[in-house]
Amino acid sequence: MAVLTATEIQNTYAEALKLQTAGNREAALKIYLDIIKDHPRVAEAQYQIGVIHMAENRFTRAIPHLEAAAQLKPGEGAIWKIWTEAVALGGDAAAEETYLRLLKSAPVPVNIKLALQDRFGARRSSTRPATRGVPPAEMRRLLGMMEASRPAEAEQFAARLLIAHPGSAPVLNILATAQAVQGKAAQADAAFRKAIAADPGYAEAHDNFGRFLIDLRREDEAVRHFREAVILAPGLPSALVNFASALTRSGNSEPALVLLERAERAGVDSAPLHMAIGNVRMRTKNYAGAEEAFARALEVSNGKVIEAIGMLAQAQARIGKDDEALANFNRALELDKDSPVATAGKATLLQAFGDFEEADVLFRRSFELDPDNGENYRVFIASHKTKPGDPIIDQMLRQYENPRLSVTDRMNLGFALAKALEDTKDYGRVFHYLDEANRLMWAASPHNMAARRKVVDMTKSAYADFDWHGASIEGATDYAPIFVTGMPRSGTTLVEQIIASHSTVAGAGEVGEAAQSAHRFLADGKNARAVGEIPAAEIADLGREMERILRARRPEAERVTDKSIQSYMHLGLIRLAMPNARFVVVRRDPRDNLLSIYKNKFPEDTHQYAYDQRELVRYYGTFVEMIDFWRELVPDWFYEVQYEELVANPEEETRKLIAACGLDWEDACLSFHENKRKIETLSVYQVRQPITKSSVKGWQRYEKELKPMLDALREGGYVAD
CATH class of the missing domain: 1.25.40.10 (Tetratricopeptide repeat domain)
Structure with missing residues (x-):
């Protein structure tokens, strides 16, 4: 943005304020940030940035802008009010010190100043309510x-x-x-x-x-x-x-x-505090840290918080301590047979191991114990083949119409109802619930496509102009994992299950650390290091770190699979760091692939593009772009599986897949559905069944409802018809 005149600043600010008033906060925020980039002394813009961040619960990010506004206009009471709130909600010791120092000299009434100071002093931990003379x-x-x-x-x-x-x-x-x-x-x-x-x-x-x-x-x-x-x-x-x-x-x-x-x-140092810390760590996928926090909650409560035992078990299940998890679920249920957390948690663990019959009993019990919990219904329906007349549909419909239901529970029930109705071939009602569930997800966590675009461009720039085949990393590990990657719901779980049915291979599921490690290794703040400028020793260290993480998951395995969706982003770097690694990229007709994504709710803070039909296509375009990028540079470094060909000719395509992984043929790979390993993806039920063509061209049932997505796919040239 060019340097603005005073009149231009005023007009631009008015435009942003109009957007903000209309509820389009993020668009307004972008304009305010553009203003202060070259004109940081515009107090009104700094203030409104703080207001928007506060409205979005980004308290820490609000603080520096509100501080700037207060320093520019120290007599404005509205600025002090919201800055006080920001420091109270998101400030650390340094933020408080700065706030109190500036408040001391601020031209605000003395009585207000004293009240604000007391909030961070004498009344920090308790208030003094008006007793009206009660002795x-x-x-x-x-x-x-x-x-x-x-x-x-x-x-x-x-x-x-x-x-x-x-x-x-x-x-x-x-x-x-x-x-x-x-x-x-x-x-x-x-x-x-x-x-x-x-x-x-x-x-x-x-x-x-x-x-x-x-x-x-x-x-x-x-x-x-x-x-x-x-x-x-x-x-x-x-x-x-x-x-x-x-x-x-x-x-x-x-x-x-x-x-x-x-x-x-x-x-x-209380049980509620450690329970809350554990829950945050569960949400941020720090499962080992969650285990530690829940264990501490148990310790400080002398084992009296039964919910802590159930949550401890959930954390242990997520890090592969399945025997300990099951023991703790049983322990919690022995202490309280009506524990909702332990009942639903044990059901989910049994479901992951394919014990659908016992899981079914526990899930139905969880509906009685916690009837408004929409997530329990959604997880249950993933492995339940609903039939016409199944009472579970009416049960979910009654809960869905419950006016007390939270937005989150209604969203989860919406996804569950859509899947159940599709099971019963009641296609006309599916999108009534599916569109609403996706709308609620999108409203709660919209996707930032500009950020995704920036990551893709940065990654491609870092990996361009490099002699991949000519590079040799001295001291690189000889560990040989098999990475299965692609869009979610493209068949990656099925492909991993086939490979993991080989006697020399263990399936580790969605580890995800390789792609994350590669991204952290590459990125340097807002920019990325060119791969050609990185010392070979650092790349070798990266490979050994990835090996350590994967070996920790399945230490007994000769080979291991990692079904991490984002591995394709850093395919070249991971292969450079682990020269014996194999990559399998799974492709599927984008109409079926994106529909399947749209029909499902993903773990929090993942795949946020999934809940809007046109955004799905935009994201899919970046996936195609990255695969095309690697195909041009290193076409022999990965093997592509087309889902439709795999289900149409399972033996022929499976033999090709196993050979591409550098494995000798074993008939067990055709009986992958008999593999009892743990599955923690949305395909938990499908991969326990023999291969079927039932989901091919499923999009044709919903052409009217999928018009935004289908139009965008045609516009992008991703489908011909």
């Missing part, structure tokens, strides 16, 4: 009733106190809590609201009300109160944990971790 001894007596688990008595006593001291916020808070414990939801709701109305700055009331709302599955409303509690008392332990947990459930793991680390630094 301290009476408050202690009321609290004692609750601590002694006498909520009915506490309710009656609180009601008497309120007659003498109407509007006492802490008494109203305890009254609401006592009513909630007794299941008096309507009365508790009203009492919590009165407590907050009596003293809007009462952090503990916001926190308690949030927990009450969570129990009622009113997640969005609860999050607002947890957030307000942390704003009012940035060190209130329960509020930090509760808000972080809510952020984690909504997919905002980064700000959640900031809050939890703050609680840890303050010396909190």
Whole structure:
């Protein structure tokens, strides 16, 4: 952007503000960032950037822009208000120090300044609600009733106190809590609201009300109160944990971790804290760290938190400690046969090993224990072949229409219903639920195609103009993994299952570390190192690091497969670092491939392009571009499998595949569906069945509904008709 005049800045700012007001925050953000790139002293743009980041729960990113705005216009109360909130929600010690130092000299009223200072000092961990003259001894007596688990008595006593001291916020808070414990939801709701109305700055009331709302599955409303509690008392332990947990459930793991680390630094060492840390680590795929956190939650609670045992088992299952995981699921169920976490977790583990019959029983039990949990239905349906008249359909439809259902649960149920209806050949109703499920996913986590485009261009630039065949890496490992890669839902799990059925090969599933290691190795901030400029010794070290990771997964195996979708991005570098590695790229008719992607929900923070038909095609184009790139440079370094040819001629194509992997033929590769290894992908059921052609040309059933995708595929030249 050229340097703007004052009038141009004003007009550009107005354009961005219009977009922001209309709800198009990201487009507005881009314009504001363009403004401050050359005009950093435009306080209004800095302020609005902070506002947008705060609205998107990017608290840490908001702080420097709000600081800049406050320094430019130190007398603006609106700037101080939201900067205070940003520091309370996402600030570390350094951010607080800067904030307090600038506040000290800011031209704001003294009473406001003192109140803001106290928020990070005397009132950091608790607030002082308006008691309306309730004697301290009476408050202690009321609290004692609750601590002694006498909520009915506490309710009656609180009601008497309120007659003498109407509007006492802490008494109203305890009254609401006592009513909630007794299941008096309507009365508790009203009492919590009165407590907050009596003293809007009462952090503990916001926190308690949030927990009450969570129990009622009113997640969005609860999050607002947890957030307000942390704003009012940035060190209130329960509020930090509760808000972080809510952020984690909504997919905002980064700000959640900031809050939890703050609680840890303050010396909190509670089971709820470690449970919350474990949940964040599960969401960010740090399963070993999650295992550690859940184990600590058990330790500090003396083994009394049964949910921690179930979550510990889930973490162990994700890192391949399957025997320990199963033992812990059973341990949790022995302590509480009605544990929803252990019931659903054990069902999922059994499903991964192909024990669909026992998993079916446990899943159905999980529906009774946790009827609003849409994810349990979606995971169950993946291995359940629904038949016409199956009562599971009506059961899911009733839950789907439940007005209390959270957005996340409705989204999961939408995917489950679409799959069940397709199973029963009720094709006319499939997209009613499928489009809505995808819309909800897209709204929660839209894909940034510009970022993807940048990564592809950067990667190609780093790998261009290099003599791949002439390069030799001294000291490179002779380890020989087999990487199976391609678009998701293209048949990669099937191909891996075939290869892993060979007696000398073990399937490691979606390890993913090779592609991630290669990307980190290549990238240097915003740019990428040209491969020709990287010392051979570093590349050899990269190969040995990849070997260490893969060997840790299956240490007993002679050969191992890694079905990592993104391996194709760094095919050349991985092969250079591991010269004996083999690559298999799986291709499928993009109409069937992209439809299959659109029909499924993927793990959080992965494949975010999957939930919009045209975005799917744009992303598919970058996949084709990268494969074409490698085919031009190193066509002999990978073998391509066409899914349609594999299912049409299984023996002929399987023999070619096994030979391309450098393996001797074994008949077991044709009986891949009998392999009992663990499968943790969306194809958990399909790969346990013999090869079928049933999914070929499945897109033709939905030509009308798929028009955006089909039009985009034709426009891109990816299909001829």
